[in-house]
Amino acid sequence: MYWIDRILRKRSPLDIRKHNEKSWDQKVAAGSPWTKPVSKELVAAAKVGRWSLILTPVKPVPESWFPGFPDLSGKDVLALASGGGQQGPILAAAGANVTVYDNSPAQLGQDRAVASRDNLDLRTIIGDMTDLSCFEDGRFDLIFHPVSNCFIPDPTPVWREAFRVLKPGGSLLSGIMNPDYYIFDFHKAENEGLLQVRNPLPYSDLDHLSESELATHLASAEALEFSHTLEILLGGQMDAGFQLIGFYEDRYGQEATDAASQFIPVCFATRARKPI
DSSP states (O other): OHHHHHHHHHOOHHHHHHHHHHHHHHHHHHTOGGGOOOOHHHHHHHHTTOOOOBSSSSSBOOGGGSTTTTOOTTOEEEEETOOSSSHHHHHHHTTOEEEEEESOHHHHHHHHHHHHHHTOOEEEEEOOTTOOTTSOTTOEEEEEEOSOGGGSSOOHHHHHHHHHHEEEEEEEEEEEEOGGGGGBOHHIIIIIOOOOBOOOSSOBHHHHSOHHHHHHHHHTTOOOOBOOOHHHHTHHHHHTTOEEEEEEEEOOOTTOOOGGGGTSOOEEEEEEEOOO
């Protein structure tokens, strides 16, 4: 319990990152749906221009959000916090020069496995989504950032770094959790189908779980989550210099057991452009 006690006292971003790295590595081993690589058939279809991607649980990203869809040849794309062998390989099969940047070594291993299996040219880099200092200014035409910033306390550095490493006219495509989703008691919503308001917003696993709940959460290596205000999620992108030019809502699929998804959109997606 010493390790858990230390996290409870310190609660630093470094601890959160290391914990969530371990969590996602374990999700790969357990076969989580968000860690299962795409099939050879989907990669083959993408190579001939038949492909789509999701930023959120179900709804496909509009084709118009991708530069030159379906052929991304010559485009430099950063798959940000997007490991798992799902989005990066499809973007590479569509012709893009893809870099997958993720905190989980096991998730990045899934991308390398697909690249080897299907003869794709992509590279993987392990790192924190809030720190893109390994990339020069104006490096990418497109950043694909599926729902993942709910695993960090503050996405503001993500928006600033994404703006910096994009070329003028480039786009950041982001999936984000609906902040209102976190107001409910998760256990009752998922296991009992009851929506009970419990948590003040913005939410943090570290601050709003009880001591015993948090100890169980950490011991089981469940990823730590955080909600963020719309002021930070949307206003933060604009404050970083982006123009918001696309937006949609999404829900979990019909098989979802979470009661909240029956009543509210659980995720949003944004398209933000760096002005020319």
